[in-house]
Amino acid sequence: MSPGQSRPFDGLIVGAQLVTLDGEHGYAIIEDAALGWRDGQLAHVGPRSQLNGAPEAVASEVIDAEGRWLTPGLIDCHTHVVFAGDRAGEFEQRLQGASYEDIARSGGGIVSTVHATRAAPEEELLRQSLPRARALVADGVTTLEIKSGYGLDFDNERKMLRVARQIGHELGICVRTTFLGAHALPPEYAGNADGYIDAVCDWLPRLHAEGLVDAVDAFCERIGFSNAQTRRVFEVARSLGLPVKLHADQLSDSDGAALVAEFNGLSADHVEYTSAEGAAAMGKAGCVAVLLPGAFHVLRETRLPPLQAFVENNVPMAVATDCNPGTAPLQSLRLAMSLACTHFRLTPEQALRGATCHAAQALGLADRGRLRVGQRADFALWDISQPAQLAYWLGGQLLHSAYAGGVRVA
Ligand code: NIG
Ligand code: FE
Numbered sequence: 001m002s003p004g005q006s007r008p009f010d011g012l013i014v015g016a017q018l019v020t021l022d023g024e025h026g027y028a029i030i031e032d033a034a035l036g037w038r039d040g041q042l043a044h045v046g047p048r049s050q051l052n053g054a055p056e057a058v059a060s061e062v063i064d065a066e067g068r069w070l071t072p073g074l075i076d077c078h079t080h081v082v083f084a085g086d087r088a089g090e091f092e093q094r095l096q097g098a099s100y101e102d103i104a105r106s107g108g109g110i111v112s113t114v115h116a117t118r119a120a121p122e123e124e125l126l127r128q129s130l131p132r133a134r135a136l137v138a139d140g141v142t143t144l145e146i147k148s149g150y151g152l153d154f155d156n157e158r159k160m161l162r163v164a165r166q167i168g169h170e171l172g173i174c175v176r177t178t179f180l181g182a183h184a185l186p187p188e189y190a191g192n193a194d195g196y197i198d199a200v201c202d203w204l205p206r207l208h209a210e211g212l213v214d215a216v217d218a219f220c221e222r223i224g225f226s227n228a229q230t231r232r233v234f235e236v237a238r239s240l241g242l243p244v245k246l247h248a249d250q251l252s253d254s255d256g257a258a259l260v261a262e263f264n265g266l267s268a269d270h271v272e273y274t275s276a277e278g279a280a281a282m283g284k285a286g287c288v289a290v291l292l293p294g295a296f297h298v299l300r301e302t303r304l305p306p307l308q309a310f311v312e313n314n315v316p317m318a319v320a321t322d323c324n325p326g327t328a329p330l331q332s333l334r335l336a337m338s339l340a341c342t343h344f345r346l347t348p349e350q351a352l353r354g355a356t357c358h359a360a361q362a363l364g365l366a367d368r369g370r371l372r373v374g375q376r377a378d379f380a381l382w383d384i385s386q387p388a389q390l391a392y393w394l395g396g397q398l399l400h401s402a403y404a405g406g407v408r409v410a
Helices: 087-093 100-105 109-121 122-138 154-171 193-209 227-237 257-264 276-285 293-299 309-312 332-346 348-354 358-363
Strands: 009-019 029-038 043-045 059-064 068-070 073-074 141-147 174-182 215-220 245-248 266-270 288-291 317-319 379-382 399-404
Touching: 009 043, 029 309, 059 174, 068 073, 068 109, 068 399, 073 332, 073 358, 109 154, 122 141, 122 154, 141 154, 141 399, 154 174, 154 193, 193 227, 215 227, 227 257, 245 257, 257 266, 257 276, 276 288, 276 309, 288 358, 293 332, 317 348, 317 358, 332 348, 348 358
Parallel strands: 009 059, 009 068, 073 141, 141 174, 174 215, 215 245, 245 266, 266 288, 288 317
Antiparallel strands: 009 029, 029 043, 068 379, 379 399
């Protein structure tokens, strides 16, 4: 290449085995592959032999993967990583027989994290939350959804969403924020859930105007909010053009799946108690089922999501950590994949799709989750000898490196 002539790729990885997930089935593997990117997007995904010239001639930076496996960057599409304090004491109470609902009704649970989160200044909240996000990235996550929901007043919900955005800047990854004002009833609204929903509906446009909200969620449940209350929040979201998703049917069948499907929501999450009719409604609406096996595991839940009904209704299944201080103190998306295989009998391939392309769909993001020319250059290189190992190992350090938008982040 003559001086002054620019190379086609900013970066190029050679000698990798690619798990492209292109198409609807199978890993779609390309062996002895090359992956090139330019301006943050994939520009070559194919066999090394199809490269148009020597690697050094076509790319400014060349990395030899030495046979490692390369997948799309993992996408954690449901987390509550921003919070202060912890609830290890409640973990002990539950092991002695108290239920999650008992603890919530006696003023603990989500509300106890609300007290700790309100008390933490913004920098302190960032300081406590960053290590959790860092742990997820160190395990291959390049896109991270983060919810509010432990502030439950305007200033503290805003503080949480601002911290979520700062995490994205700090770690160089893409953070998608979700407003979860309707997570629990704060003590100052005791006995007045409808009044609290009025306040949530008032905060949402203001937070959105500050660019802090990418999507809207609610906890539709006996210990959360009713269908009618959830509907009111969703109507405001719809008027703002914001997509909705829902903590649906986690502890009881509250018809949450059908409700979020009615609003053409991105996803219904948890879904252990979702009925066959709910699954059918999700299928018609193109709504993703986000499986959260960490919460299932920690709560010692025994009721399985309607997995067969999801398959029959072509409902894509995503897998996420739900990382939170109550039901899922889980800081590894790979571990969530493993739990999804063991508890829900997903195959390791389904679990990987659940943490990549289906998770992208659950966030409404069409530009990532597969290795394909034109997609974002978000990918992870792994020290494994076959893709099933990603879900097989519980823990361990398997990640070699991860890139978001073509920039190394882990
Ligand atoms: O996804 N169920 C509601 N929200 C969270 C738990 C939050 C908490 O207990 O702090 C969940 O399980
Ligand atoms: Fe959750």
